[in-house]
Amino acid sequence: MKKSLLIFLLLLSLPVLLTAQRKKSIAPGPIAEKVEGMTKYEGYFNFYWDEKNGKIWLEVDKLDYEFLYVNALSAGVGSNDIGLDRGQLGNTRIVKFFKSGSKLLLIQPNYDYRAISDNPDEITSVQEAFAQSVLWGFKIEVIEEDKFLVDATAFLMRDAHDVVGTLKATNQGNYKTDDSKSAIYIPRTKNFPKNSEFEALLTFSGSADGTYVNQVVPTPNNITVRQHHSFIELPDNGYQPREFLPGAGYLGISYMDYATPINENIVKRFISRHRLKKKDPEAKVSEAIEPIVYYLDRGAPEPVKSALIEGASWWNQAFEAIGYKNAFQVKVLPAGVDPLDVRYNVIQWVHRSTRGWSYGSSVRDPRTGEIIKGHVSLGSLRVRQDFLIAQGLLTPYETGKPVSKAMEELALARLRQLSAHEVGHTLGLAHNFAASANERSSVMDYPHPYITLDDEGNVDLSNAYDDKIGAWDKVVIAYGYQDFSKKSDEKSLLADILNKAHSDGIMFISDQDARPQGGAHPYAHLWDNGKSAADELNRIMNIRKMVLEKFSASNIKPQEPMATLEEVLVPVYLLHRYQIEATVKLIGGLNYTYALRNDGQKTTEMIPAIEQRKAIYAILNTLRPEALAISENIISQIPPRPLGYRRTRETFSANTGPTFDPLSAAESVADLVLKLLLHPQRAARMIEFNNRNSNLPGFSELLDDIIGRTLESTTVDGMHGEIQRMVNKLMIRRLIRLATNRGATAQTRALCYLKLDELNDWLGQEIRKKSTTNHLAFLKHSKAIIDEYMRHFDHLKPVKAADIPAGSPIGASGMPGSAEILCDF
Incomplete structure (x- = not known):
């Protein structure tokens, strides 16, 4: 199979030139005459800028030659709820130009169904069995030997990122591209030897029906963004795919190979990872031939910038553990470099009007799973939410006392962890939601701050977040990036890496098993802590009780409106919400692993009765009136909202008009539990x-x-x-x-x-x-x-309870496009 795959990749890397006779009558003269007076951009695909007419003329000299086409959103809308962010990657496709008569067609072959074979007829039979996609048709304006000149303007100015569809799907209104208000954006249109970059400024005009567009767009009937297009040379055939196993902790690709013998699985699965090789494969420690380098957005301010660099750099610990020296590096993006340039792995600092997702995406070779570009987007308001949590926990603004530095320290500690987490996705890694129950074994979990009390009963946040890569992270990097000599049995050695992790008690459970609604796994949870979810719920309830008893006007700055106490109260009152979600999964729960036959892992085990009943008792305690009640001391200090400070999703809903409603707060939590x-x-x-x-x-x-x-x-x-x-x-x-x-x-x-x-x-x-x-x-x-x-038991309509304030907007994988995206908050 490996030999056939190598032949397949070699064939893909060779250009096939069109040999059919061309008709000279399509255009009157050479390309130079047509583009006279235009600005030429030399590179992967030469192109010309016709400033007079606002057009891009593309010179195509590669027919039936496959390359990558990636579209992205370089300047977004700025609303987490709409989901159109700056730097958001869209589709990654393998495409090729095909000539028919006076047209060039941009065709996307179907790589989901293949025949990895040295029999060309077998390959053709599969190609013809499944549909391809023609993305665009270009009229040939000039032919010069093996070169074709086409007007690419309409192709570049179409809504490739489906902004119109996203606006409609999020109920923001019906829009269409307004050509009169759109143009090629030359400052971000560039050319390089292995990639050609184009950008268009697009305006979408229509009816601004949605709340979100009215919040963030200056004239909501005209929404202007920028969309980017990249033509990228495919990697050579020097990359060696590595087998995907469900317990290995990687994202990956899969396809059906119809040349597979009938006694083997027709579905082939490979992990996604960067290409990395030692300069000296036999050395215990060696530098990489080409290190993995990530570049941080120059727009990130201090001390955020230093925290992001430090957190992302943690990954070098994992690469050092498998014998690499300085194989993973983090630097500041050089001035003038476009963050969408495929040659640069980037960590972007993205602004929105509300807090929301961060995510790690990538540009991958669809043939092999090789990661060509890692692309991280970090929401800038996330750091302020952690600061707010600390503000509610610490009562930091007591008169006559210095303001605690612990709030900023907590927020920066979370940023380090977040940076490491999202970079991990762009290294190919999946979530590991069992890590919090496993001695913080991975940064690929969603960590809740670990809060303790000191001997005097004061909140201690010094151990809120980890400050390093975990044990699982070293295991998963070893599986994906460890070099093996040509003489070794790679499959056996990879199995040994995972088997040792199992014997050491290091767990891996990912997304589909961690969600609270209907979830059953006792250890894989979001935003939780502790080996026992029920014990941690009881512990966090005691801390919550003590924090609420101390809650006062000293939780907000002097001269802040007293009504803003509610914003600080929300994360404290809801301190236990995610631990409830973790604990409930023990009830009717099942402990299980991603076991392979004969790998020694336990397959399934029903949660013992004593643990289930302990969980039931712990959760029902959260429904006690004394657990749900907000004290009179707090209620009396929160007046109605003043001018300029309206209610938001970050505050509790109210059935009492302008006044603070403690019953709605209690109702939102109780309904979540039930x-x-x-x-x-x-x-x-x-x-x-x-x-x-x-x-x-x-x-x-x-x-x-x-x-x-x-x-x-x-x-x-x-x-x-x-x-x-x-x-x-x-x-x-x-x-x-x-x-x-x-x-x-x-x-x-x-x-x-x-x-x-x-x-x-x-x-x-x-x-x-x-x-x-x-x-x-x-x-x-x-x-x-x-x-x-x-x-009327089959027709009774349920009554809606009070909404719970916004929590973690997470779990939105499958955003526009085929680029691998995992979202976190």
Whole structure:
């Protein structure tokens, strides 16, 4: 197979010149006459700038010769919610020019289906079986021997990044390209020996229907951005693909190879990685023939710049561990260099109107998975969110005391980790969400700040984030980048790397197993800490309680509006939200690995009953009124919003008009908890696992636990009583929602029906007892809701609870284009 692949890559690297006879009648003279007076840009594809007419004339001298075409957004909209950011990579395609009559067609072959074979007929049979794509047709204006001159202006000024589609999909309005307000952007149109770069300034005109465009665009009916196009020479055939294994921790490529023997897998999988080789392959320590160098955006300010450089440079620790010297480097981008130039791996500092994603993307060779360019985009407002978290934890602005440096130190520590994380993606690495439960074994996790209390009960953030590469990071770099001698058995040595990690107890679990909604893995979580999610939830709840007790006006700067206390309160009040998401996955949970046959890893193991019940108890404690209540001392200090300080997604919603609404805050958290507990997939697993092992808690037991801790708990008075009634109503609504969820199993819906029927009887009994007016109103209204469900249980529309303030906008892989993108926050 390796020999066939080498032949295939060699064939791809050789240009095939068109030999058919050309008609001289297409154009009257040589190219020089047509382009007289224009500015010539010599390089990979020569082109000419016709300033008088605002056109780009492209000289095509490579027919049936494959190259990379990449489009990108060089100047964006500035809204995280719309998702059109500065420096955002779009599609990466292999293309070639094909001549037919008076046209040049830009064709994209189909590399998802191949035949890696030395039989040309076999290769052709697969090529003809699957569709290709013609991206554009150019009219030939001039022919000169083996050169063709075409007008590329319309191709370059089309909406290649699908800005119109993105604006429509995000409900921002209906737009179309306005040619009268668009033009070629010459300052970023350049040429180099191995890549030609073009840029267009495009204006999209239309109806500005969306909130986001109105927030960030000066004249929202006219949105002007810049789109970039790159023609790039494909790498030579010196790169050796490396096999993809699910437990190796890499992103990768896959395709179907129809030349595969029938006793082998037809789907071929290879990891994505940079090309890296030692100068001396036999030396224990050697410099690289060509080191991997990343360049930081010159627009990043200090001390941010130094933090980003330091964090990204951590990766050199992993390369040193496999015998490389200075193989990974981070420098500041030289003046005048375009960050979209394919020759430079870059770390961009991207601004938006609101906090949002950071992401690591790459330009890859679709044939092999080789990373040609790493491209990191870091959202600049992320550092301010960490500063805000620290501000809420530390009460830093006490009168007469110096302001703590710990806030800035926390924010910069997070930036170092974020820089390392996103660069890791552009090295080819996938997320490892089991790292936080595994001694911080990887920067490829989403880390929640690890908060402790000192001996005097004060918050200590000195160990909030790690300051180095983790043990897993060294393993994964070894798998992808370790050199092996030609005589060695590479496959066996790669397996040894992973097997040693398994025997050392280093875990790897990635994205699809880490999400809280319906998730089942006990260790793979986002924004969590600790080996035991339930123990950490109990610990963080105690810290949250102490921090809220100290919360005061000293959490904001002097002369700040008192209403802005709410912005600082939000991350403190919601300090436990992600640990709740981690803990709930133990309930109906399953421990498992990406095991291969005979690799010694445990395949599956249901979470022990004691751990599941501990998790249930820890989560239900977060629904207690005293856990949800905000103290009178805090409420009384938060006035309505002053002029110029409107509510945002970063604040709690309110049902009380202009005044701060502590019940909505409590409702948002309680609904999150109940939504996670009463997830249809979790319910189905609990029913199944309980039937397989009666010692495990079943879904019926969980429902009894929730009802016992909510509706059937002792009634209290005052604000705690109002919170209790609010939680009880949410419980009934969530139970009805699950009972009417057609995606839930029949037994899940049946058990919900049974519990609602029992609750209806219980409510009837409680109504007949002596109650306060508020409690009686709750009882009768709740019974009416269940009665309505019993009459129309397949058609009852759920009532929406209060929205929880914005959390982590993460998990948006699959953004526009085929460039590998993973998003983080």
